[in-house]
């Protein structure tokens with residue numbers, strides 16, 4: 001008698017658990033990207049763009065609040081290939097070479113960009129490594 005009840009109840013609980021864990025799998029992945037992204041931003045970008053992303057005077061443009069945040073693909077390209085020549089960021093002119101970051105893998109770029117958008121782009125999305133693969137192909 002008890003067995004008859006336990007089995008279906010266990011089934012329902014198991015289904016509910018797998019439903020919620022499906023959602024949080026995505027969130028766990030996002031949190032992992034962000035945690036890695038913070039570290040990699042601090043090690044590879046903060047020297048110039050500063051920890052708070054606000055840039056440095058007329059030398060290094062800000063990422064926080066930058067109008068480049070509207071162009072995710074350009075940001076991915078700039079990280080991998082660097083950027084040279086005068087550019088306008090929020091209407092202000094900058095002209096210093098940013099070195100290409102060839103040592104960063106596509107996954108590391110994905111983590112950094114996910115962090116940038118979570119921190120300064122008001123976004124809850126993952127910038128997946130598959131997306132970075134596609135943009136840099």
Ligand code: HEC
Pocket residue numbers: 041044045046047048049059060061062063066067068069075078079083084085086087089094095096097098099101112
């Ligand atoms: C050696 C200094 C330096 C490092 C390190 C560096 N950048 Fe830059 N970055 C610059 C400069 C300088 C520019 C502007 C280039 C120009 O004037 O053409 C720039 C431009 C940019 C831009 C476009 C403009 C803006 O501010 O929105 C983005 C986005 C960016 N960098 C992101 C990054 C990220 C992410 C990293 C780390 C992976 C990084 N940079 C590492 C110096 C640097």
